[in-house]
Amino acid sequence: MDVIERPVLDGARDKSDGAFGGYVRSGTTVELKAFTGTTGDSGGFAVPREIDAAIASVLKTVSPIRGIANVVAVGSAGYRKLITTGGTPSGWASETAARPETATPAFVELAPPMGELYANPSASQAMLDDAAFDVEGWLAEEIATEFARAEGQAFITGSGVNRPRGLLTGPISSARDGTRPFGTLQYLASGAPGAFGPAPDERLVDLIQSLRAPYRQGACFVMNAATSARIRKIKSGDGQFLWAPGLVAGQPATLLGYPVVEAEDMPDIAENACAIAFGNFRLGYLIAERAETAILRDPYSNKPFVTFYATRRVGGCVSDSEAIKLMKFATN
Missing domain, CATH: 3.30.2320 (hypothetical protein PF0899 fold)
Known part of the structure; x- marks a missing residue:
């Protein structure tokens, strides 16, 4: 029986870069097993785990608050947390004395303000075509630097309007x-x-x-x-x-x-x-974020440059x- 070989995907012939490298260079659609997920028909792809891990590492270095705060991953647009503002009151009584009812604990709902953090770096198509250029490393570094700069400011002095509320912004x-x-x-x-x-x-x-x-x-x-x-x-x-x-x-x-x-x-x-x-700060400041960074490749809006529009939803506030x-x- 003849064996039919699958044709090589155009734009992904350089196997040393992997499928995602071919997508970054030329935008070719590749097998989804090389990705963590998609963002729909618009062409946005979730960043592979290797790149996402590199972003998180640089974020902790440039934005130190992330490294010492409590970071939670959320799967929806918002995040809520209940906090008790006091324990259950108690009292003393003799062996035969009546036990009156005590007050109940009070709760406060904590909702860290969230906003969409974005980066929009560009590169020429000629540079992306260079097989010796580490496209994935460049992309991770550019996005991480942009995100870390914005996060570092927001976690400390952010207004809480479409961004985290900084620890110095509150009363x-x-x-x-x-x-x-x-x-x-x-x-x-x-x-x-x-x-x-x-x-x-x-x-x-x-x-x-x-x-x-x-x-x-x-x-x-x-x-x-x-x-x-x-x-x-x-x-x-x-x-x-x-x-x-x-x-x-x-x-x-x-x-x-x-x-x-x-x-x-x-x-x-x-x-x-x-x-x-x-x-x-692990107990005092809360950072809520979506687990994935989404990237949309745009080779049309700014020829001859290719723009990579990256977004991440991040929120934060003082929790205690x-x-x-x-x-x-x-x-x-």
Whole structure:
């Protein structure tokens, strides 16, 4: 019996690139087993797992909040979470005394604002035709860089309108835990406008201790490089530096025993600026996102360039306002 060989798909002859590489170069329709899914007849293809993993890796590097926050994958347009704002009240009674009814726990619905994050890089068709060019690596790097830049800003100062609500965007108060409204972060004053007041080491200790003990396990500092440069020069009363550099490659530096995460979207030290955040961000900040990044190849709108329109739906907000504390550079 004669064996009929299947013809090679046009645009996918270079087997070293894989089917997705052929699609990126020429837009040829290929077998769906080389993909994780499709987005319909418009030509959009879900990114393969290899590329999606590379995007996530770069996002954690450029957008550090993603690496320390609680990230959940959602399969719909929205995400809801119930949070209790207090335990069940109880009381004491003698052996034969009546047991009156106690109050029930209160719940708050948390709905992180979501928006569609997009990137729209372009490349010439001549460059895509170069067999020696790593098309998949270039595509992952371009998309990850664009997404990380937007995410890093949104997770810290995002307005919450068609994008995540940043941890510095919500209301703040100097009131202690249990007395502030839900969703309001507590701040501690530095003691001077736009600078550290007397005994900055004591101010930082107060910031740490304002976070209750259950949250301090896994807590870290978040600040930008300019702020960390100033803190590295601070000494305690006995002449010891508060800052301890990491002794092993890849290990973060510590401040008073807690890791320091540098996020360049945090504000510089200035009057009334909340330039330092300390807390357990795994419990305090929630990121909700769809699991897939979708890419649409457009070779027609901007000849001779090929545009790759990538989208990802991301949301975020403060989930536990008692898990994060701020230092405000003000007198009070």
